[in-house]
Amino acid sequence: MASHAHHVELDPARVARDGLAPTLAGGLRFFTAARILGGLFAVGIVGFVLRLSGGFEDRTAWGYYAALFSFLLTTAGSAPFVAIGLRLTRADWRRPIARAAELFGVVGLLLLLMFIPLLYLIPSAEGRRTIWFGLAGAPHLWDTLAVVLLVVCGLLMLYASAVPDLATARDASPPGPRRSVFAWLAGRWRGSARQWALQRGALTLLGAFYFTLLVLVQTLLSTDFAVSLVPGWKDPLFPTYQALTGFQAAVATVVLAMVVLRWVGYKDYLGVDPFWGLAKVLLALSLLWFYFWFSGLIVLWYGRQPVEENILKLFWFGPYLPLFLATFVLNFVGPLLVLMWNPLRRSMVGPAIASAMVIVGVFLDRVRFFVGAFSVEEAGHALEHVPPAHLPDGIDLMLLVGGVGGALFIYVMATRLVPVLSIWEIREGLLLRARSALVKLEVLVLGKPVRGG
């Protein structure tokens, strides 16, 4: 499967064996990674307790925590979008990467926990200019509901996708507690035509819901936790910019996950094709990122209304100017310069470098907006005073390291329960491909089944 250029003959039995190996056996790499990431997570928990001991009165102190939450939502929380999008467009090269993408849905559990303190940090919508216009329970109730629904939907989608593979794990594992767990999770899955049809329907429906909820959560968070905290900031493009950055970061996250998967032994599955495919998507999203970035800035800059002057200073040309410039370079210039070249785009190194840049850029962008917004202490009609840049302290660094480590820890632990390769999708791909003669060439033919056929 892997890549068309990388002719490795795979058979269904080998796919099941390789796919289940880390789930059933773990291995030294798994335990080492789990220990390191678990340690980082513990550092984060200590940092959180220390930050909590300071209370919620000083919102500025929680700025980096909010930025971290948004960063994790934008990267890990958005990563399942890659599986959804590629399944909807029926891209054949998605098969070895779909599960790695949707497995990030488990990070939602961490996001859910991290969201609770944030609820204490945003003021009620009463007497403020928000998008809620006095709706009862806003913003706390509706924001919480959206986040909970997103996390539940992500987990359900992962489960719907993994059920056939859990059944394979059940059948392949020796008797014991693990087999019982797989048997319980796989339920009555036997792979009947009706079960397959139901599974596909569920995946489509949950995928559509997840995508919608992801955009909704990005919209609500960016308005309630950034825009409405800054008097005079009226930027309808900002929520869409946040959502779009999420899609860009989602692709970058999955590319980096693929690099790690190759390193742990899936080289025969992850050839150039999925890297090349995602590189094209990443290039398109980076161009689109620039378009949104420019569209938002040009209207504010050209208008320079009195009420917008300090907004421009705060987020663009004032204390956070270095982050603004770094974001521009890392989210647009860098990926463009790397991915515009065919040889680099059609490689593994090019997409990996571009993705690393995008992830760092997204983090800095989140710091710029969320730390900037959380450091504003005024209320009223317009921002009268631009607060200085808020630099991270030791606790912030502990939180940042621990947050990222915790997200990765949960992901790594989940691979012990759910195969990180989508075994059934790769096997399906093997069935739906054939070699055929075309004039004097031998070409690869990809089957596209007719619905109901």
Add this chain to the structure above:
Amino acid sequence: MEARERLTEAQINEDLLGPTLRTPRWFWPVAGFLASVVLAGAVSFGLMINRGLGLTGLNRPVMWGAFITTFVFWVGISHAGVMISSILRLAQAEWRRPVTRAAELLTVFALSTAALFPLIHVGRPWRLMYWFLPYDFPRMVWPNVRSPLIWDPAAIFTYLTGASLFVFIALLPDFALARDRTRGWRHKLYSVVSLGFRGSLRQWKLQAIAGILLSALILPVFVSVHSIVSWDFAVAMSVEGWHATIFAPYFVIGAVHSGVAAVVTIMALMLWLFGWKRYIRSEHFDSLGKLELAVGIGWFYFFFLEFVFGMVSLEGAELALKDMQMFQWPWSLLFGIFIVTAFFIPIPLWMFRRVRRSILAMFLISISVNIGMWFERFLIIVPGLARKQPFAFTWGSYAPQPVELIIVAASFALVLLGLLLFTRLFPPIPIYDMKEGQVLHKDIKVGRSTVPGIARE
């Protein structure tokens, strides 16, 4: 992907080149009718030049009305070509093949028609050169390059040039095909325009590379055109509701919404008029319907944000404008028509596969979308200007007058006439692309069933 009929090259030539080389019976009556509507528009325009802009409903403060609305509308429609052709070509979507040329042609004719409207709108078209030509060197009078009125023509003519090249490159193999099957003046015409295309390996390679290159290069131009049109509004500080950061992507996605709907309209008309059932199938409408569903929901998201953020600051003038758009007669009626026809009718219907596969339903929905999208532009432009001034006694109103309505109607006839005349000279479905699709289409055996497949690399 649908199981489809195997067609020979001769059959494809006969089916797709036939209507170009032989005039269908309905052709001249339809062309005559459209030409008479265009003539009525030209006469109205002449009258307007002779008698002045007083014949229109334009006034102070509503100095932009039906003409500018229609200008934005046609620029929007023109976005279909690149959306369909370029993106689907780069994404190697198989179902694009019969759709691309109609979409590209729509771009060219819609954009050319759009470019006429600023000329018509100024009432003294010859004065338009003051906007963008350096006309008075001795006194150092220069066009203002910071003005959107300079950006507009630059964007539109770049896009028109790119889109025309795009159509031309894709037409080369079909020109050569027509050249080899005609005599007389047609043969001479096709010989000239086919540029010596003989179908050598090198020529095919160059044609393919040019197509891919133009696809990629035209994408930023496509996005820039409607963004620049949106900045005509967004950089105008004095009009409530226009100064919004979201305007550029909101306009672009709205343009794609209406543009793809227009492609559906044209595809259905081509199918009915030329009887191309074997080429334009329900699976194509299904795919266009899915695309429209995604674009339509995306467009509504942008519309929603633009609308809600307009009211976030609770400024009196902005709230008064929204109140006027939504609740004051007759704007409330127009708003109702807009939101129902552009969103609440199409989106729920497109969710059903049966609707997406019904050509009549898709045709009617596509018209509904474009009715709504015309009113959307009207509601952005006119109420904002009517409430532009701070004092109630300086507020205005606007109702389009007969000359404006005739000219707007003539623009629709002009686009359709352009497309119709094109089909008399050139095939509106890319013949070479259809043949390539046939060659690449291969069935594969999976167990006991046969699955349609496509050859790659």
